[in-house]
Amino acid sequence: MYSQDAISGRRRGRPEPTAEMLSGLACLICGTDYRGAPDTEAVVVSHRDDKQQLACHGTCARMASGSVTGLDEAPLPMDERLRRHRTDRA
Numbered sequence: 568m569y570s571q572d573a574i575s576g577r578r579r580g581r582p583e584p585t586a587e588m589l590s591g592l593a594c595l596i597c598g599t600d601y602r603g604a605p606d607t608e609a610v611v612v613s614h615r616d617d618k619q620q621l622a623c624h625g626t627c628a629r630m631a632s633g634s635v636t637g638l639d640e641a642p643l644p645m646d647e648r649l650r651r652h653r654t655d656r657a
């Protein structure tokens with residue numbers, strides 16, 4: 568059976584998280600890639616497989632965690648997130 572729900576659900580609801588989102592390199596909600604948006608403040612909103620999931624401070628964080636400031640936790644430095652991201656891919 569064809570699953571129309573999978574397709575329309577993807578358009579309507581949250582998109583599938585990308586590898587970048589799962590590595591904390593992009594916003595879990597809007598998909599902003601923090602590597603290309605250094606001025607965007609990212610906050611930790613959840614964890615997955617021991618990795619921090621990040622979202623933009625404000626609306627995105629509230630959608631992801633219920634708080635505009637996310638969890639009370641400092642995100643890892645971008646360098647460290649990038650390193651882990653690359654390690655995952657290797």
Ligand SMILES: [Zn+2]
Pocket residue numbers: 594595596597598599622623627
């Ligand atoms: Zn965002």
